[in-house]
Amino acid sequence: MSQPATISLTDTTSQGRRFRDVGFLVALWLSLLLALLTLATLVITTLIDGVPMLNRDFLTFFPSPFPEDSGIQSALFGSIWVTVTSGVVSLVFALGTAIYLEEFADSRSRVQRLVGLNIQTLAGVPSIVYGILGLAFVVRAPLNWGFTVGSAAATLTMMVLPIMIVATREALKAVPPSLREGSYALGATRWQTVYRQVLPAAVPGIATGSILGVSRALGESAPLILLGALAYVSYNPTGFDSDFTVLPLLIFKWSTEVQEEFRPLAAAGIIVLLAVLFALNLLAIIIRDRSRVKW
């Protein structure tokens, strides 16, 4: 490949070199500014649009085609149902897969290679494709669950699973081998070692990864568009077979409405969603910083 050593060393004091250095730094600052400005503008414009709408009625009213008495109650409960279910189920599957791959499987075995490759593939699949899978397999024929909370939770579980597996594997990898060897030396079996030594040591990492996976599920809209959740649902879900809507989809629907009155509603919904997501993110960051143990 190319030679790294293309640095000209003859003009160490030349003006042009200094000038290019400064220009380069300015370009980097501008890039950084673009990222920071995006976040700031996004938050500020949404706050300006949405804060006047934020009150108790907004949280307790149900979504309706009439902007003046619309709220987010059923979407809030729908989001909680779907996100908590998919979070718990995918955590179980992610733990099982990651523990098997990291602690039990021979790293050269065929199963290990197959599963590893498969997870990489799944992680690159666009979320809408999970929506198609949910529509074709869960909503319709084989499972036939219809447009329900259960279908949505199943679809989002499949979507966040690769993210959770990767995070959990990283957390397990970060536990030093000496801890395992010590446990084996004292006569523990593999499972005893995993259960009593490795897992407790990996809890912060797993928690961080799970929180980020759950945030993905909470903010996701695309696959659920295919699952028929795009409607003004005027009752809370009562079980896995209920109709539902979720907060991101309600925001989506309000954003597509032509009437200007829906815009502050969408903005206020975004404020609620972002507040929860930022809180979750902050929690993940705190857990990660607190538990930065040097082994």
Add this chain to the structure above:
Amino acid sequence: MSLALDIPTDLRPSGNIRKQRRIERGVVAILLLIATSGVLVTTGIVLSLVAPTIDFFTERSVSDYGGDDFVSIEDSATGGVRDSSALDFGDESDIVYAEPVKFTEFFGSTAWYPQYGEGEFGVWPLIVGTLLIMLTASIVAVPSGIGVAFFLNQYASDRVRRLLKPILELLAGVPTVVFGYFALNFIGPNIAQRFWPFGDVGIYSGLAAGITVGLMILPMMTTLADDAMSAVPRSLVEGAVALGATRREVCTGVILPAGLSGIMAAIIIALSRAIGEVTIVLLAAGSQAVWTFNLGNEMQTMASYIGFAGIGDQPVDSKGYQTIFAVGTLLFIITFSLNMLSRRVVRRFREEYE
């Protein structure tokens, strides 16, 4: 497998060893079952995509909703070519048929109107829309993503880095529907409509969608590029600095070429994310699959079409319903190939230093 077996008998744990071994074997079986269940998901994806796609190209579809949007009664009554077979069932005039879509039409036509009359199914407007929005997004995200990564990697002090990283993570955690709202209400009117030099830009434009998708993938691009740069051995950087290189020269002369494989992989992964984006494009670029190369127009991408088609509740097995799967298959193949490519790029162009 089981380590306990290699330990001399007199050193074994005092508990019931046979019971321990049973537990051990049970645990391994359960874990193996869970680990392979992920493979089922992939199989499910492929199956759920392939079967309806084959139907789309080979089967005449029946739709028992006489009045649905995708194949209307009027067309069958007037004896459109696709629906002429409906005449075979004189007493069941509500049944409307759509002929299989020819492969040559799908990849040979530039008209995509699946919901009007008998429908036209040329996928090129969606492909071009996808490319245009992907290009716009990459113009926004690739240089600035690499720029921020350079800054984090070479210029920022540890403290600044610890401050900036979480902020970028926050930006990465913003849901796409929020970006969609932002595109529609801010990027569109304040940026796309003001600063586009080539003609008018409407409320819905590929430009606003592309810019916003670029901003959405920026933090991801940054993180991946930063990781690639961190993989460059310190000794190379130190060597360059010792020879009198400035920070800029280290970036462009050492980090960039040495980390090129990882940075290219980062670009490919970020672009594949852009291609699969639905919500932003759906909100900002409108719902018409216009055959156009002008970013100021409305347009649809493959992904946003799938979302759009999913909004209407269509009868199963109608041609309109099947387009979701046909386009989905195309999208899956493209993103899958891109991800394979990124892996190959990393392997092929990696500079080995140890």
